[in-house]
Amino acid sequence: MGSFAAYLAWLAVAVFVFMVIYRFIKFNSMPLHLRWELYPLPLEPKHHHGGSYMEEVDYVRKPRHHIRINGILDMASEVFLLKKVKEYNKYGMWPFSFCMHWGIYLMCFWAVLLVVEEVFNWGAISPLSNVVGAVAIIAGAFGSLGLILKRVGIAELAAYTAPVDYFNLFFLLAIFATGIIAWVTDPYFFDDARAYVAGAVTLQPVTVPFWVALQFLIFELFLLYMPFSKLFHYVAKYFTIDKVLWDDILNVKGSAVDKKITSQLSYKLTWAGPHIVPGKTWVEEVEIVDAREGK
Amino acid sequence: MALEVSIRDIARPNDDPLVSLSMRDLIDLPGLDEEPPLEPTPKKFIDKYEMSLDGHCCIGIPKPKSKEEEDFLVRRFLSGLEKLFNSEDSWTFKQALRLSFDYCVKCQTCNEACHAYLASGRKEIYRPTYRSEILRRIWKKYFTPEGKLLGKFVGADVDVNWRTVTRLAELGHRCTLCRRCAQRCPMGVDNALIARELRKLFSQELGIAPIEILEKGCVQHLRVGSSTGMSPSGFKEAVEFLEEDIGDRIGKKIKIPVDKKGAEILLIHNAGEFLSWPENPEAFAILFEAAGISWTLASEAVGYDAVNYGLWNDDVELARVAVRHVKIAKSLGCRKIVVGECGHATKALVVIADRVLAGELSSSEVERECCLPLLWEIIRSGAIKFDPSKNNFPVTLHDPCNMVRAMGVVKPQRLALKAIAPQFREMAPNGVYNYCCGGGSGYAIIQSFNFPQWRNKIGARMKMRQTLEAFKNELDPVKYPFKYLCAPCSNCKGTIRDAITHYGLWDKFRINYGGLVELMVNAMVDIDRPFIEYEDFH
Ligand code: SF4
Ligand code: SF4
Numbered sequence: 001m002g003s004f005a006a007y008l009a010w011l012a013v014a015v016f017v018f019m020v021i022y023r024f025i026k027f028n029s030m031p032l033h034l035r036w037e038l039y040p041l042p043l044e045p046k047h048h049h050g051g052s053y054m055e056e057v058d059y060v061r062k063p064r065h066h067i068r069i070n071g072i073l074d075m076a077s078e079v080f081l082l083k084k085v086k087e088y089n090k091y092g093m094w095p096f097s098f099c100m101h102w103g104i105y106l107m108c109f110w111a112v113l114l115v116v117e118e119v120f121n122w123g124a125i126s127p128l129s130n131v132v133g134a135v136a137i138i139a140g141a142f143g144s145l146g147l148i149l150k151r152v153g154i155a156e157l158a159a160y161t162a163p164v165d166y167f168n169l170f171f172l173l174a175i176f177a178t179g180i181i182a183w184v185t186d187p188y189f190f191d192d193a194r195a196y197v198a199g200a201v202t203l204q205p206v207t208v209p210f211w212v213a214l215q216f217l218i219f220e221l222f223l224l225y226m227p228f229s230k231l232f233h234y235v236a237k238y239f240t241i242d243k244v245l246w247d248d249i250l251n252v253k254g255s256a257v258d259k260k261i262t263s264q265l266s267y268k269l270t271w272a273g274p275h276i277v278p279g280k281t282w283v284e285e286v287e288i289v290d291a292r293e294g295k
Numbered sequence: 296m297a298l299e300v301s302i303r304d305i306a307r308p309n310d311d312p313l314v315s316l317s318m319r320d321l322i323d324l325p326g327l328d329e330e331p332p333l334e335p336t337p338k339k340f341i342d343k344y345e346m347s348l349d350g351h352c353c354i355g356i357p358k359p360k361s362k363e364e365e366d367f368l369v370r371r372f373l374s375g376l377e378k379l380f381n382s383e384d385s386w387t388f389k390q391a392l393r394l395s396f397d398y399c400v401k402c403q404t405c406n407e408a409c410h411a412y413l414a415s416g417r418k419e420i421y422r423p424t425y426r427s428e429i430l431r432r433i434w435k436k437y438f439t440p441e442g443k444l445l446g447k448f449v450g451a452d453v454d455v456n457w458r459t460v461t462r463l464a465e466l467g468h469r470c471t472l473c474r475r476c477a478q479r480c481p482m483g484v485d486n487a488l489i490a491r492e493l494r495k496l497f498s499q500e501l502g503i504a505p506i507e508i509l510e511k512g513c514v515q516h517l518r519v520g521s522s523t524g525m526s527p528s529g530f531k532e533a534v535e536f537l538e539e540d541i542g543d544r545i546g547k548k549i550k551i552p553v554d555k556k557g558a559e560i561l562l563i564h565n566a567g568e569f570l571s572w573p574e575n576p577e578a579f580a581i582l583f584e585a586a587g588i589s590w591t592l593a594s595e596a597v598g599y600d601a602v603n604y605g606l607w608n609d610d611v612e613l614a615r616v617a618v619r620h621v622k623i624a625k626s627l628g629c630r631k632i633v634v635g636e637c638g639h640a641t642k643a644l645v646v647i648a649d650r651v652l653a654g655e656l657s658s659s660e661v662e663r664e665c666c667l668p669l670l671w672e673i674i675r676s677g678a679i680k681f682d683p684s685k686n687n688f689p690v691t692l693h694d695p696c697n698m699v700r701a702m703g704v705v706k707p708q709r710l711a712l713k714a715i716a717p718q719f720r721e722m723a724p725n726g727v728y729n730y731c732c733g734g735g736s737g738y739a740i741i742q743s744f745n746f747p748q749w750r751n752k753i754g755a756r757m758k759m760r761q762t763l764e765a766f767k768n769e770l771d772p773v774k775y776p777f778k779y780l781c782a783p784c785s786n787c788k789g790t791i792r793d794a795i796t797h798y799g800l801w802d803k804f805r806i807n808y809g810g811l812v813e814l815m816v817n818a819m820v821d822i823d824r825p826f827i828e829y830e831d832f833h
Contacts, residue, residue: 027390027394030382030389030390030393031382031386031389031390032386032390032650033386033387033388033389033390033391033650034387034388034610034647034648034649034650034651035646035647035649035650036388036391036485036488036647037646037701038474038477038478038485038700038701039699039700039701039702039703039705039727040703040727041703044703046703046706049705049706049726050699050700050703050705050726050727050728051703051704051705051706052702052703052704053703054645054646054664054665054668054702054703054704055667055668055703055704055705055706055707056668057664057668057669057672058631058662058664059664059668060631060658060659060662061662078481082481083481084404084479084480084481085402085404085481088404088405088407088408088479089402089403089404090403090404090407091402091403093402093404097402155297155298156298156403157401157402157403159298159301159302160302160401160403160424160428161401162447162448162449162450162452163447163448163449163450164445164448164449164450165401165450167448230397230398230400232398233398233400233482236394236397236398236482237398237482237483239390239394240391240394240395240398240482240483240484240485241483243390244390244391244394244483244485245477245483245485248703250649250658251649251650251652251653251657251658252657252658252659253654253655253657253659253660257650258653258654258657261650261651261653262653262654264386265651265653267382267383267384267386268383269383269384269611270378270381270383270384271375271378271384271499271500271611272371272374272375272499272500272501273498273499273500273501273502273609273611274502275502275509275513275514275609275611275612276499276611282611282614282651285611285614285615286611286614286615286618286651288615289517289518289615290514290517290518292514
């Protein structure tokens with residue numbers, strides 16, 4: 001299993017990185033949509049009262065800018081603190097969701113620290129990586145188990161949870177729970193984890209206790225699976241928020257938006273409603289007054 | 296505890312409504328002891344039309360009479376659903392919809408934001424996620440490899456039969472598209488967009504929509520000139536009436552400019568104002584005249600009616616109307632279009648249509664603005680003298696979702712009210728966190744079947760509660776014989792008018808409603824009589 005897992009680690013990281021880039025490009029190459037922003041818009045200088053540049057007379061002629069840092073802070077507070085879940089979720093999901101997310105972040109961070117330790121021979125950071133690893137598996141196990149119980153126990157949540165959603169949570173729980181079992185059963189857990197990662201990095205796998213190897217194997221499988229699942233929302237979220245809810249770019253003649261829209265207006269429609277003439281481009285379609293009368 | 300209704304119940308093959316509404320479940324209205332009861336669904340409707348969602352309907356889809364008709368509905372529904380994700384057919388919202396479809400984590404954080412869900416006593420079918428999840432599961436089942444291979448495991452488990460289709464058509468019209476839910480979603484998922492695209496599917500693929508929105512709305516707007524049915528000559532008569540009425544009200548003659556070439560501003564009102572609330576366009580005329588603004592109305596078909604009902608359900612109609620508006624402004628040589636007090640029309644033209652207006656029609660060529668900043672500018676500039684003591688009665692403000700949450704126009708109307716209404720107080724919550732009036736997304740104009748009951752009892756209920764709370768210390772009609780709910784939006788006013796009537800808030804408490812411009816004119820020093828008629832509710 002050792003050498004298989006070592007190769008799998010490389011494969012998992014490679015697939016993960018490739019898929020993130022691939023899907024990012026795919027999302028980015030979708031057509032530019034109509035504006036559909038939502039206020040308060042954190043990038044807006046007037047965001048403290050939910051305002052926008054459209055509060056000004058003659059706004060088209062005035063300069064406008066975004067405060068990027070506010071956007072980054074807002075996004076970060078969602079990613080790292082799960083602010084909206086904390087404020088608004090009435091089913092008490094926040095502590096579990098928070099722990100589960102931090103379990104994943106720290107698990108990844110732990111893996112990176114172990115790689116760094118090996119590559120740069122930085123034994124000095126071992127105490128840090130041990131703490132990160134310990135917190136990751138405890139928080140992750142607590143969070144994912146809690147979320148499973150919430151979803152099973154609360155009818156409003158259960159009704160909307162498909163088996164695949166439970167599968168995802170159990171997948172996560174498996175990473176963290178095997179980690180805890182490995183820690184409990186192996187007095188040299190952190191050193192074995194270190195040895196495992198060192199073996200994977202150098203492609204010279206060493207034999208480590210079963211539970212340690214299993215935990216990393218599941219984690220590797222998870223990395224492979226994640227970009228194909230809904231858990232990919234950490235990338236998608238950038239688009240839902242930054243590219244849709246925060247997109248307030250005004251269309252000015254000759255701008256990049258204008259060029260893109262002009263080309264999209266040449267797309268042809270096939271809608272079958274009686275007020276639409278199928279086969280015409282958007283530009284042609286807007287000229288039609290009443291398709292029912294053939295005008 | 297099992298829920299009253301499940302996601303898969305949407306396909307239930309009988310006439311029984313998925314939920315039954317009950318007065319006991321609805322949220323309280325403080326200070327109101329009595330209200331009209333919920334009337335049961337008339338049998339004549341049940342026999343003929345699809346009423347099996349909640350016993351209400353606004354579209355009135357006749358029950359299919361043959362297997363062919365049933366199959367037609369199913370086939371067209373599925374082909375429409377597929378087109379929503381086709382780049383050419385639906386570039387307008389494809390990316391946004393794709394993201395909202397794929398990345399909801401079912402945390403249900405959004406639900407408690409929804410006025411309809413809350414007002415109904417948390418009826419399952421009004422949960423923002425209910426319709427989204429149904430649609431998502433259908434999509435998975437019929438259009439994705441994982442749905443075909445793994446079925447229930449990935450949640451691909453909702454059957455499409457004609458009941459699913461007709462119930463979904465109605466369910467798409469139990470959301471006012473206020474987007475309050477989207478504000479709370481940690482993923483940025485927008486259930487309102489999903490509801491809107493569901494409606495688009497029906498409108499663009501099947502021609503199914505409430506008659507007031509498509510047939511008598513967009514189609515008539517383009518063909519006759521206005522969704523009200525007003526032709527260009529009817530419009531000119533309406534303007535003559537406004538001029539006479541202004542004379543009667545303020546004792547001064549004002550000539551309303553129509554088709555004035557080279558005017559700086561083309562002002563476009565929701566044409567419903569000319570018929571229902573002429574004092575609103577009159578007040579604009581008085582203010583613009585007194586402030587020395589260069590402006591005009593347009594008499595060309597479509598150009599005198601700002602409404603754009605495509606915003607709620609139809610991208611093609613949205614584009615057709617918006618392009619007409621801008622072309623008319625260009626032909627008159629106007630530098631910019633200002634949309635009157637109508638939220639959806641403002642959002643449609645200023646924001647959403649920005650990306651169907653390319654090249655010569657883009658914003659740098661013809662500017663497009665909300666009227667509220669201009670109204671505040673009139674006050675701020677000192678061009679007109681106002682005496683706030685003329686508005687010395689309790690005033691509260693409703694924030695139209697389309698101008699506020701969807702456009703970020705929050706402050707100008709507040710600054711204006713603070714300057715001209717000494718007893719102004721906010722509702723709670725307000726601004727971008729406001730609740731919808733209950734008439735969003737076309738409900739204000741839908742009078743078909745028993746839909747007005749749904750709108751009054753569920754849709755507008757939260758707004759009525761907020762209104763009663765805002766005036767809670769002044770409800771006594773003797774001590775406080777006039778209170779004003781300021782709603783600077785034509786559709787909001789329509790809903791509020793009906794809801795105030797339904798709950799008897801004028802008769803019981805003397806709560807009236809109206810726009811912002813009426814209050815401004817009422818406070819003008821140069822006008823020696825009240826512009827607002829204190830005894831009049833209409
Ligand atoms: S829409 Fe957003 S808030 Fe609502 S359930 Fe989905 S992820 Fe949660
Ligand atoms: S958009 Fe508004 S009415 Fe529609 S589901 Fe969301 S909160 Fe409810």
